Amino acid sequence: MSFKKIRGQDRQIEILISAIKRRNVSHAYLFTGIPGIGKKTTATAMAKALNCDINNGDFCGSCISCRKIEHRNHPDILWIEPEGDYIKIDQIRRMQEQIKYKPYEGKSKVVITDRAEKMNLQSSNCLLKTLEEPPPHTVLILLTTAPFKVLPTMRSRCQRVMFQPLSAELIVELLREKQGGESGELKLIASLAGGSIGKAIQWMERGVLKERKKLLDKINYLNRGYITEILDLAESLGEDKETLMENLDLLRLWFRDLLIFKETAQSKHLINRDLKSEVSKIAYQLSLPALFEKVQTLNEVQLALQGNVNPKIAMETMLLKLCH
Numbered sequence: 001m002s003f004k005k006i007r008g009q010d011r012q013i014e015i016l017i018s019a020i021k022r023r024n025v026s027h028a029y030l031f032t033g034i035p036g037i038g039k040k041t042t043a044t045a046m047a048k049a050l051n052c053d054i055n056n057g058d059f060c061g062s063c064i065s066c067r068k069i070e071h072r073n074h075p076d077i078l079w080i081e082p083e084g085d086y087i088k089i090d091q092i093r094r095m096q097e098q099i100k101y102k103p104y105e106g107k108s109k110v111v112i113t114d115r116a117e118k119m120n121l122q123s124s125n126c127l128l129k130t131l132e133e134p135p136p137h138t139v140l141i142l143l144t145t146a147p148f149k150v151l152p153t154m155r156s157r158c159q160r161v162m163f164q165p166l167s168a169e170l171i172v173e174l175l176r177e178k179q180g181g182e183s184g185e186l187k188l189i190a191s192l193a194g195g196s197i198g199k200a201i202q203w204m205e206r207g208v209l210k211e212r213k214k215l216l217d218k219i220n221y222l223n224r225g226y227i228t229e230i231l232d233l234a235e236s237l238g239e240d241k242e243t244l245m246e247n248l249d250l251l252r253l254w255f256r257d258l259l260i261f262k263e264t265a266q267s268k269h270l271i272n273r274d275l276k277s278e279v280s281k282i283a284y285q286l287s288l289p290a291l292f293e294k295v296q297t298l299n300e301v302q303l304a305l306q307g308n309v310n311p312k313i314a315m316e317t318m319l320l321k322l323c324h
Contacts, residue, residue: 036198165195
């Protein structure tokens with residue numbers, strides 16, 4: 001195992017390997033990019049490379065240090081993740097207490113903070129103190145899909161590494177290696193995944209293509225007069241937040257296709273390529289302003305769900321607005 005196993009982020013990996021080899025590693029990094037493109041994998045790889053017993057600038061994956069890091073039981077590698085909705089100040093304080101001392105087993109202490117945008121103001125200000133006066137032998141890696149939600153004073157004290165969405169061709173290749181499957185299905189999943197191999201794998205495992213067709217059939221033929229059907233659909237969409245966000249992603253891509261077809265009358269840029277006839281039919285029935293309004297509704301709901309809104313009520317409101 002080595003950095004070379006991380007696909008689609010060659011420039012980003014080259015930056016990190018070069019820093020390790022030159023012993024010029026920053027005290028703090030901010031890894032940014034959409035979910036499922038390798039930020040967490042790369043952060044783990046960097047922790048291994050900084051502590052590997054064998055390789056210089058890379059990692060072997062088989063020494064005791066690498067194996068402990070892989071299983072998250074290395075005493076010098078600390079993981080911080082949201083507890084509930086936020087990363088709390090007590091989590092940061094516990095970390096600060098642990099990094100005051102020299103590494104116990106390895107060469108460097110590494111703190112990996114996943115979903116760094118989930119820090120509230122108190123925990124952010126607390127971590128800022130560590131970024132301003134980092135202890136020796138310590139590297140902090142912050143992972144985020146929303147860097148604009150991280151305090152500017154924190155961003156300015158980190159070296160930013162921007163991870164790019166993967167190409168559809170690479171996602172198809174990776175899916176074929178990991179999952180197998182028919183070429184047409186893999187290409188469609190890769191197109192829907194929007195550059196995220198993590199999302200593509202998850203959607204393959206959950207059979208999202210079949211669920212997508214059922215969802216779109218229900219959405220496209222909702223009628224404002226059938227309130228019971230609307231409420232039933234809202235309840236089914238609002239039961240599980242992860243599935244709900246997945247369904248909203250599918251709906252956003254669907255209305256994106258409708259907008260494009262309405263404007264161009266061409267199908268070559270469609271993401272839902274297997275549903276060309278349905279796209280043409282529905283786009284013909286809706287005006288351009290109506291489509292823009294529906295897209296805006298979806299954007300508002302996705303934003304609201306990042307707060308403390310009731311998912312079921314949010315879905316009821318959204319579906320009523322999406323009705324023809």
